[in-house]
Amino acid sequence: GKLERLGVQESVEAIFPPSELAAFLSDLPVDVSVVDEAGIADCDAVVTRNHFDALFEVDWIHSTQAGVDRFPLEALAEEGVALTNSTGIHGRTVGETVAGYLLAFARRLHDQIASATERRWERPAWDEAFTLPGTTACVVGTGTLGRGVADVLGSLGVETVGVRRSDDPLPEFDEMYAIEALHEPIATADFVIVTVPLTEATRGLFAASEFDAMRSDAYFVNVARGAVVDERALIDALEAGDLAGAALDVFETEPLPETSPLWELDEVIVTPHAAAYTRDYVRDVGGIVRENVERSRRGEDLTNRVV
Numbered sequence: 001g002k003l004e005r006l007g008v009q010e011s012v013e014a015i016f017p018p019s020e021l022a023a024f025l026s027d028l029p030v031d032v033s034v035v036d037e038a039g040i041a042d043c044d045a046v047v048t049r050n051h052f053d054a055l056f057e058v059d060w061i062h063s064t065q066a067g068v069d070r071f072p073l074e075a076l077a078e079e080g081v082a083l084t085n086s087t088g089i090h091g092r093t094v095g096e097t098v099a100g101y102l103l104a105f106a107r108r109l110h111d112q113i114a115s116a117t118e119r120r121w122e123r124p125a126w127d128e129a130f131t132l133p134g135t136t137a138c139v140v141g142t143g144t145l146g147r148g149v150a151d152v153l154g155s156l157g158v159e160t161v162g163v164r165r166s167d168d169p170l171p172e173f174d175e176m177y178a179i180e181a182l183h184e185p186i187a188t189a190d191f192v193i194v195t196v197p198l199t200e201a202t203r204g205l206f207a208a209s210e211f212d213a214m215r216s217d218a219y220f221v222n223v224a225r226g227a228v229v230d231e232r233a234l235i236d237a238l239e240a241g242d243l244a245g246a247a248l249d250v251f252e253t254e255p256l257p258e259t260s261p262l263w264e265l266d267e268v269i270v271t272p273h274a275a276a277y278t279r280d281y282v283r284d285v286g287g288i289v290r291e292n293v294e295r296s297r298r299g300e301d302l303t304n305r306v307v
């Protein structure tokens with residue numbers, strides 16, 4: 001049927017106030033309102049962060065995240081429910097966050113901030129700090145995130161090596177490898193950065209043998225999904241000194257449990273799944289929703305369609 005009622009599900013409040021997105025979309029020729037779980041049933045389409053069983057009854061779901069691993073893709077396809085995602089908007093934000101991690105490690109900022117919180121005037125050892133030009137980052141996954149990361153790091157003088165399903169070149173990367181050859185580029189990189197979606201093919205992609213393959217003075221960065229990495233194997237590698245450190249935005253369990261050893265490790269930066277956060281988020285997500293409401297009402301195919 002024709003799209004008439006669009007709900008903004010309350011679960012988006014993990015990212016921004018639902019009312020802000022509803023207000024941003026209020027000029028559309030559809031009825032837009034914030035809905036709780038029970039309110040989903042009254043909608044033709046719903047913008048949401050989380051999955052709810054009631055969503056099987058709507059025509060179209062829009063995920064405020066790029067990753068759709070929390071949605072039952074096959075079941076939605078069987079029920080004829082369309083699912084669109086928010087890929088395409090996180091390149092610059094995540095790229096800058098990753099640059100921040102690398103700059104922190106190189107310039108020792110995380111260490112000095114940790115000292116400062118205890119009022120300690122403590123400089124790095126003479127041979128600890130370095131600069132980024134001349135270092136190499138291997139970026140695994142060359143979609144929006146991977147390209148955004150390569151673009152920002154390239155502007156800082158970092159050599160960028162991409163890993164994708166083919167080894168076809170992309171303009172943001174100095175070099176490209178196919179995923180089958182993963183161990184080759186990660187063996188030489190100063191930084192290994194994970195930007196692939198969580199799928200059956202990428203679950204546990206980084207485990208003991210990958211951390212073994214990496215240099216012991218290399219840093220590991222995960223801004224994709226926690227389950228792409230075997231977290232126990234990563235902790236073991238860090239504790240054994242087989243890696244220099246890690247910056248992690250995503251975890252097997254979120255929020256990261258208080259008991260996790262990752263909180264305690266000096267060379268580990270933990271951020272709360274916030275790598276893509278920006279005050280522009282409402283407008284960025286809203287732009288995709290707006291475009292698809294217009295397409296839907298014209299009877300055209302949706303953009304960013306996953307199912």
Ligand code: NAD
Nearest residue numbers: 066067087141142143144145164165197201223224275276
């Ligand atoms: P995207 O769809 O633009 O890019 C994903 C890329 O990964 C594509 O180029 C795809 O071809 C590639 N890929 C898929 N399977 C692969 C495999 N087996 N081997 C090699 N490459 C493979 O998505 P995106 O916007 O770049 O986001 C990527 C993922 O990052 C999301 O699925 C999400 O899980 C995560 N993410 C995290 C945050 C955060 O806040 N930390 C923000 C946005 C996205």
